[in-house]
Amino acid sequence: MTLSKTKILLAEDDANLGSLLKSYLDAKGYATDLCVNGIEAYNSYIYEKYDILLLDVMMPLKDGFTLAKEIRKNDENIPIIFLTAKSLEVDVIEGFNLGADDYLTKPFSMEELLMRINAILRRSTQNKPSLPKDNIYKIGSFIFDYNHQTLTKKDVVQKLTYKEADLLKLLCENGDETLDRTIALKKIWKDDSYFNARSMDVYIFKLRQLFKSDPKIEVLNIHGKGFKLIIKN
Amino acid sequence: MTLSKTKILLAEDDANLGSLLKSYLDAKGYATDLCVNGIEAYNSYIYEKYDILLLDVMMPLKDGFTLAKEIRKNDENIPIIFLTAKSLEVDVIEGFNLGADDYLTKPFSMEELLMRINAILRRSTQNKPSLPKDNIYKIGSFIFDYNHQTLTKKDVVQKLTYKEADLLKLLCENGDETLDRTIALKKIWKDDSYFNARSMDVYIFKLRQLFKSDPKIEVLNIHGKGFKLIIKN
DNA sequence: AAAAAATGTTAAAAAGTGTTAATTTTTAAA
C-alpha cells in the first residue's frame, strides 16, 4: 500500500529560496509544486488538489494576497501560510483577514516552517469528511474495533484491554511500514524506558496469541527497529 | 439567551503584560483567566474547560513546556500557543514538538495574537460537538437533564443524586474522549485521594446500573486513565 | 565462535477496577 503524499503548493519568486524549500520539503516526504509567480500558482491550484498553500506575498504578475483572495472564492477552507520579507503590522493583519493560518517573516528556518505546516495540517486534516472516526480495521479474517476495544472473528467477540487495543491500532495505522519501538513507547507508554519496552514485548506476544488462529496474520519483528503487521494472501 | 464565550487560559508571569492581554482579549469578547505561574495555570486547567491555552514559556514554579507536557497527557487536542521572549530556534522546535499550534516571540502586537488565536480556533472548533441546550443530553435511548437531575427513558423518570449527575455530566461533556480519573476527582470530589477514587468507582457502577437496559450504552474503563461514555449504533 | 544485545515466553507481583454491603454523614420531615 502506498500512502499518497501530502501535496504542497509553494509560490515563491526567489528561485534560490524556492528550490531550497522545495527540495527540503520533498525530502521530508511531501510532494511540493514550485511556482515562481502568482499566475502560475493560480493555474497550478486550479489543476491540482493541494493540502496546503505556501504563498510569498510579493510576487510578479500577481501578489500573494490577491492570489489568496481569488483562491478563497473557491475554497474557504484550504490552509494558507504567507511567506514574506515585509514585517509591517498591517500586512500581517491583512494576511490573517484573508483567512491565513500562519504568516512567516523571512528569514525563517526551514525546520520551523515544517513544524508550522504540520501543526496546521494536524488540525485541518482531522476535520475531513470522515469526521466521526470509526477506527474499525479489517485484519485478515478479524474485525478490530478500536472504539469498542473488540476483536471479532465471525461471531466471536474478544474484548481487548486498553494497551492491547492501542498497540494494535498503531500497528494497523502503520500499514506495511515498521512501527518503531520508540515511537510506540512514547505514544502509548509516554516514556521510552527499559521496563516499558519489556512490557511492550509482552503485549506483542499477547497480540500474536490473539491472531494465532489465522496463519495469514503475522506480527513481524524487525530486529532493533520495531514491529510490523503483515497480512499474507 | 446568553451565548457562552470562548474561554482562554492565559499563563503569564509578567503582571503588566498579563493584565494588558487579559483586558484586551476580554474586550474582544473572550473570557480570559489569567494565571501568574505554571502551578496556578495547571489548577485552572483542571477545574475549568478552556478552548485555547496561551502559555508563557518562562514562568515561576512550573515553566510553560513542562505545563504543556502535563496537559497533553490529559488532552492531546487542546490548542496551545506559546508566548516567549526567547527566540532560540531549539525552543521553537521543542514547542511545536509538544503539539503547539503557534509560537509567538515577544514583543508581539495584541492584534496579531488575536488573529492567530482566531486562525487556530477556526480549525479546532470545527469538529467540536455542538453544545447541549440547557444541560440536557441525549444518551442512547435516555434523556439526561442535569439541571433537574433526572434521567428519562420513554416515560420513566429516574431521579439522580448530585454525585451521579455530576459524574454523568462530566462523561457527557467529554464526548468520546476519556474522562481522566484525576480530573473527575478534582472537579467533583475536590481532592484526588484513594478513598475518593473508590467512591467514584462506586458511582461508575451505579451509572452502569442505570444504563443497563440499553446495551448500546457503555461506560468503558481505560485502565489507569479513567472512563469513557460510548454509545454504539 | 563467543559475547552482547534484542526479543520470545511464561509466571508472579503489583496496581487498578467491579461489585456488594455495612457504616457514616447529610438532608429534610416531623
Added chain:
DNA sequence: TTTAAAAATTAACACTTTTTAACATTTTTT
C-alpha cells in the same frame, strides 16, 4: 431538635490489567 430516609463513604473481597522478573531463544556484533 430529633429522627427517619437518602446520599455518600468506607470496607471487603473478587477479578482484571499491567508491570516486573526470570529464563530461553534469536540476532547482531566483536
